[in-house]
Structures are given as structure tokens and as C-alpha cells.
Amino acid sequence: MSEFLDQCRAAIGAANVLTDPADMAGYLTDWRRRFTGRAQGVLRPASTDEVARLVKLSNAHRVPIVPQGGNTGLVLGSVPDASGDAVVLSLARMNVVRHVDTINNTMTVEAGCILETIQNKAAEAGRLFPLSLAAEGSCTIGGNLATNAGGTAVLRYGNTRELCLGLEVVTPQGEVWNGLRGLRKDNTGYDLRDLYIGAEGTLGIITAAVIKLFPQPKASLTALTAMPTPDHALRLLALAQQECGPALTGFELMSDFCLQLVARHFPQMRLPFPQAYPQYVLLELSDSESEEHANGMLESLIGSALEEELIVDAVVASSIAQSRGLWNLREHIPLAQAEEGKNIKHDVSVPISRIGDYIRETDALLQQHFPGIRMVTFGHLGDGNLHYNVSPPEGVSPDEFISRQEDINQVVHDSVHRFGGSISAEHGLGALKRDEIRRYKSEVELQLMRSLKQALDPLNLMNPGKVI
Template sequence: MTLLDTLRALVGPAHCLTDASATAPYLTDWRGRYTGVAQAVVLPADTAQVAAVVQACVAVGVPIVPQGGNTGLCGGATPLADGRAVVVNLSRLRQVRHVDPDNNAITVEAGVTLAEVQAAADGAGRLFPLSLASEGSCEVGGIISTNAGGVQVLRYGNTRELVLGLEVVLPDGRVWNGLRALRKDNTGYDFKHLFIGAEGTLGIVTAATLKLFAKPRQTVTAWLAVAGPAAAVDLLSRLRGIAGDRVTAFELISRPSLDLVLQHIPDARDPLPSPQPWYVLVELTDTLLSVDLGATLETELAAAISDGLVADGTIAASQAQAAALWRLRENISEAQKREGISIKHDVSVPVSAIPEFIERAAVALQQCYPGVRIVAFGHLGDGNLHYNLSRPSRDENADFIARTEDVGRVVHDLVHQLGGSISAEHGIGQLKRDLLPRYKSVTELQLMMGIKALFDPRGLMNPGKVL
């Protein structure tokens, strides 16, 4: 019996895809940058089937590529071009296993989408705070494997801070059941943190127990034109000084970013009457009604306008208006995708260093590549910027994209000088794998390779990614 025969017997012929038209959607990443080849795409129905598939592949030395909603941005869930691997897609693991509102916890399988986790939490009177533009299609296994961030990290933290426990199929096919819904468990090494952000290189996450929170009872959302990134940082500090953790999100958006959305996204409207070079999208939330967040924000904004930090702004008067403001932010990536290929950077620096990074990077890039278009936006509240570069003209862009390595070095070297990271929330995947030796110490790389060798000595779990 061949491997494909074994896989068909394990998951059923309808869920072992080998036809080119059937496998195609699973073999190209969301950005269209990477297209791989696989022996098959297998869609197991539960953890036991995932374990059996892994055991079958390992027995014959076949690499395994774990995959969720295939919304990753660094090629981490795309097989290599050698055609040796089997893609194990987790989208059929769809159960919400348990919701425990008294313990503020929910246990879900890897194929449940982020939007479905949010809905299940809402149905229990709770909040699951992770929020991403791709939340309707990204899946729990993927967001854990990339340690996804999103817009509410400022208050609730990255995915890592939201995970209580995991269930993982290890590279030899054993199942580690670490689905503990505990806030305190001091019984040795906390293995779950090895799998969070490992991009499927140490095992396949099949289920997770996640933290829930009280639902906010009031929300205030504002779109503000600011004098520049330094003014935005100052405004953030002021707002946190008066509102503390009620500042849930604080997004920085450049005018070129908004212009792309207005150009490519139907029904998008500029919230303010005249263009400004920089904006922030601010959201404050609270579970209490005794504090008037709207009045608090208005008072502080009046002072910020008087001090020259804020030039103009609008506060959403309804949930629909707030949603429209958020769509402007969330559609920047989609608008850029429609505009064409760009050189993308997902970087982080200390919040206080954001203005310096933006100023110095722009100067350096314009010196090397005059006329470069910079589309900068992101989560200023936690120091994470999406810093994307292209030529304004499609005719000139192909030559510019061919210089991705040189362009990236300008950006990443500056990030490194400022004590930052070349990957804030998207991961390493294939895109940044070869950059790690430049920005990670020898000791860090040795530790990472040692952990990889311990868990996956044959190197069959998502090869060619991260390391």
C-alpha cells in the first residue's frame, strides 16, 4: 500500500486531494508570493486522524506542512517546490468543545475561525478580544502558530497572552494534551509557549483553551488627524495617562495608506473634509457605565487640539460609524493587494522610537530609491508598524521589487539599531528565514536549532520555515 492509499484510508478519499485543480487553493499563499507542490492535501476530521496522518508520513520520511485558513503573510503554510510534502489542512476540526464563562475560558479546535470564537464567546456573554482583518477566514491553529497580534494587543496582549492550554500532535504522531484552563500551574516547563509562534515547525496544534473577558458596555471610537508620528506618541501617552487600560486600540495610518483604500475599496469615504498626512484611529472601551468615556476623550482631544497635536477629528456617533472607520483601517492590506506587489515589512520598535524610525527610514530610502512610495500603518500602541514600499508607477515597480533584499536591509538594519524586531506579528515563514542569522545572536539560533532537533530530529515538520 502506498502512502496515498494509506492517507485515503485514514481520512476518506474525498478528503485526500491529489488533483491539480483541487489542491491549487492550498498551494499558494494569500499574497500570491509563494506557490509550492505537494503529494497531496489531506483534511483530517479530528485529532486522532491528524495523529494517524502524521504517523503515516513519518513512517516513510515524508515532510508535513500544517495549514489552517491559509491567510498567512510569510509563506509559512505553503509547501516547498520540491513536491515531497503532504499538506495537512486543519479546516475540518470545527468543534467548539467547551465554553466556561465562570472560568472565562473557551476550548476550540484548530479549524474554528477567529470570528466563530468571537461569536461563541459573545453567546456566553463574554469577549474574546483578538481582532484581525482576516478574522472571518483565519483559524485558531494558524493564529496560535504565528502568535498573531491584531488591533487590541495594547490592552489584551498577543495570542500568547490569550492561550491557557493546547492540544498538539507532535512530530512523531504522539498527542500532547495540555488543554488546562488554569491561570496558575507551576509544575515545571510550560510547553505551550514552545508551540505558540513556532509556525508548525515543532508540531500541529489541534485544539486550544483560550482566555475570555468581560464584554465592554461602552465603546468610543475616533478618527483623528495628527501633526505627525511624534504627536501620535504624545497623544497615546496622554490618553493612557487619563484612561489607562481603557485605551484598547491606537492605530497609526499614513495618508498614502488611506488613499489606497479610497481608491480601491467600494463605498470607502474620507472621514475628514481635507487631507492630512497622518491619522490615528483610537478606541476606548469599558465595562462600567459610570465613567463617561466619550466626555473623557472629548476633554483630552480639546487639550490636544489646543496644543497642536491634533488638527481635526471625528468621534463615531453610532456603532455603524465606528465600523466604517475600522473598515478603513482593516482594508489597507486588501487595497494594497489590489494596487499591486509591494515590499512589505512587519516590524516593531519601542513605541518611543516610532517617530525616529519613520523619519530616518524615509530619509534613507529616498536617498537610495528616489520617489519610493511609503505606505506606513499599524499598531502604534504596541510599537508594530506595517511598512510597505513600492513605486507609484506599475511600470517601474517590477525592477524595484527585484531589489527586495537590498531595500529590506535598509529597513531591517535601522529596526535592529533601534532595538526592534524584523517580525512583529506575521512570523518568519519562508520570507524572512534567511534574515534571522543577521539579526539573531549565535546563541539564540543555537537554542532554536536545539529545540527543533529535540522535537523533530528528522526535520519533517514544516521544513524550510523559520530555520
């Protein structure tokens, strides 16, 4: 294999082919530090042409490639397996914003661009790129596209798929498909763009994209509301959609235990209510008219919700700092759970109307099978996506708890299936859920996926062992 790596060095420069274990370490371990794979090397191309050359070399030598962006994924999709056969292809050096078109409301970006950088570039141009994730300071747009990432603004703007108009992709044969079209209408055959988005690098390597921009809102307001049950939150969602329409941008559900964890591990973050309530919803309005108009909508919504007894209390942010403080409570939940210790994460979706029933019934099932477990339930209620996480009972050792992960997963995922949902809402399948999905997808659907993989990547060199 030294011949392969020597040819890679000739193609992209020796400094960009990492083989020293210390240099490779950060590329081989997943974000949660639960798994470390092995690789022949890490390749760091700086252009689409260099990616294509490397892929052609991988074909000639039959070397698998694991594409990687910011390596912030949670399902082992962007790290190699333990065999040591593959190379990691990092797109981090491909981080150029190629073009901003404020008339067409588009931006052309390379796959290695950090999401936060894109947000800032859009703001400099007086526009908004609405994709927002907890990892936005380190995740890349290529990874967002490869996993069809969601985030907190899906309710209004949709997943990453809805925010992309065109792609540039290096195929498994090392050819370049230039589909960087800034068109909102293009009915000229199969939609190849949607085929690659969400494919987790198993069908080709996304190297650039044309993404949608939007006008900056004139006002953005945040409120935290408290209520007895998730069912009350669903009724609040219906009311907010009725009264605020498309101005409703975010609608995040959080249980009391979530905020207890944040307060325990980040005591500098003060909870805004003098007493605890069972459930909370963090909602955000983005208004294109004026701050006065936005305030009127929010005041009307809070008033109606109190009158209809959908909520029992509310705090409205009166400044950007206060709004940031409320969002920080939500964004620190995963960090607080990590500080609490090992936990079992689930990224699921169910029809929005059934979320209350799902939480109630699945909580009861889990307590029946695993008494004392503590549920850390939060997520994007407005689009049906729950982060339905399980922490061990007090006094149970982390290793003993993690040994029950497969049993816990089956209870949670079987329940998701009964409710007509999905076991992966926005994180993807990767290697973590690759086998699990077989229990819930039909053989027809799985065979269609296998046929696509075989047709596009017959040598199985693109991120093998992931998704299917």
C-alpha cells in the first residue's frame, strides 16, 4: 500500500497525506469518543480536481475512502472501521465561498466550509442562511448535506435538503458531476441532487453546493413557556401556527429533567422561572415586517395560550443577550448530559400529532423494563423530531447501563415503528444504526437502496459499511 500513498503524495503534496498516528488521531475517533477506527492515512485535498485524482487512485488500488467533514456526527458515519483498510478523505481544506448572488439569493460554497462561516458570510451580504445546529462552529456544509441535517429552524425553512439547489460531486469512478445550478425549477430528468443528499458519502463525495439564502428578518423574538404535558405543547404549537403563520421559526420541547441537568452542571446558567414545571417550550418568531409587529404577535400568542390554559407561565426575552441565554439553556442539554455520564441517545421522529402519546407510552415501557432510568427528552417538536435520550438510574454503574443498550434501543425503536416514525430523524444511520434499520424497512425498500449502491459504487469503495 506504500505505492498507493506515494501516488497520493504526488497528487496532493506529501504534507497533505498524514500517516503518523498522532497526526491521524483526531480523524479516527468519533465525536462522542466511543469508537476509534484505523486507517492507512488521512488525505487532505484542496480542490475538486484533487479529490477526483485521489478517487481514481483509490479505484486503481481498491482502497476504500471514508469522506469526512467536521467529524461531528453521532452515528459513526464519518470515521473508518477497525480494519485499517480505508483512508479518510478530509474536506477541511476545501473551505472557499466561491460566489454570493444576492439577487438570486444563493451562495456557492465548498464542502469544507464551516456552517458558522457560511452564516456569517450570508449576514455580511444582508442575507440569512437559516440552518442552525449546536455544532455549527465545527460542522461543515458537506457533512450537513451528506446527513441531511435538521437543526432548530426546520419548522420554517426545512432540512438541509430544502436549502440546497445544486451540487458538485465526485463520483466513485473519479468523475466530476457539476450540478451547481442555482435554479428553483429544473425538470430535466432524475433529481441526482437529492440522491446524494443524505447518502452519507456512500454514493459519491460532495465537494461543493449552491445553497439558498433568505432576507434577514426585521425582528427575532424568543420566549420560554412552561406547561404540564407534551400534549399542552402540541396544542400550543397549533395555536402558534394559527396566530403567527410562517413567522414561527423555532419550537423546541424540553422536559424539566433536561433543565435540571443544565442547572446542575452549568450553575452559572440561571433558570428563568422561580419554580419547576414538567415541560417547557422554547419558541422563536422571525418577522419580516417590524419589531413592533413581532411583539404584537408574540404578546397575542402568550395571552391566548394563558387564557386557554395551554401554558402556566412564560418568559419573553427583552434583549439579544436574554434571547441568547434562553437558547443556551436548550443548547447545553447535550453538554449537561455528557457531564452527567454515559447515556443512550436516540434521534427519532414520529408524526407531530402523536408525540404526546409516544412519550407517554414509551416512557412507561422503559420504566417497566428498566426501573429507575431517567429520561432526557427534548427536541424539535415543530417538525416531529425528538432527542429521546436515556440516562442510567442513580447508583447504577455506567458500564452496567451501557451493556443494556441493545435492549433499550429495541424498546425505543419498536415503539417508534408502531407510531409510524423513523429511528433516525436527522443524524443518519452511519455504522451505528446500519443493522438496526433492517428491522423496520421493508425488503423492497432495502433492495432498492442496495441496487442504487451497486449501480453507482460497484466496487463498494465509498464509505463502505455505512447505511446499508
